[in-house]
């Protein structure tokens with residue numbers, strides 16, 4: 001027996017399946033990450049095939065069978081297709097990085113409502129917010145790390161727990177921000193400038209007045225990617241950040 005289920009979701013990716021169908025990976029509100037077959041979706045006339053497109057926010061109906069890897073999708077309605085994102089290469093780059101992050105880190109059926117809500121929110125902001133897409137994405141990356149249990153600590157050394165000042169800090173790829181003494185005792189660390197530390201602090205505290213350059217944010221993203229690679233060996237970095 002299959003249960004008919006309805007949920008909102010973000011489309012992470014879709015692949016051709018057979019001659020006529022597609023398999024879509026969704027990150028859903030109620031069921032976490034799921035894969036669905038969309039029959040007939042390869043036909044140019046398929047309305048549902050157009051709705052189920054990466055980055056779209058959708059509402060779907062599907063037949064859920066336990067112990068089945070791929071569910072059967074029967075209906076889809078568009079909630080938003082983020083038109084600004086699709087017309088701007090820079091917005092597209094960071095929105096794609098958001099879905100790539102979820103898709104590469106989460107196992108099937110991994111559910112986290114806060115991450116679902118945060119993901120919808122960040123895509124809306126990348127689509128129509130006033131700040132640069134890279135700033136939204138860096139904030140999202142820090143939020144994501146916190147939610148999966150790898151928060152970047154900003155008040156204490158992540159190795160010896162001593163209170164930290166803004167100066168003489170380093171970033172350790174295994175533990176995060178560390179004090180000067182610890183930096184002499186570890187490998188896999190790089191110096192963390194006061195400017196970069198202050199930006200990480202502002203972003204983690206959701207401080208609105210923040211001074212940054214894109215170079216600073218790129219440096220922070222590099223550190224976060226390395227850090228995540230250290231904790232999740234299957235994660236090999238975000239291709240979308242490097243291919244645009």
Ligand SMILES: [Zn+2]
Nearest residue numbers: 157160179182
């Ligand atoms: Zn320390």
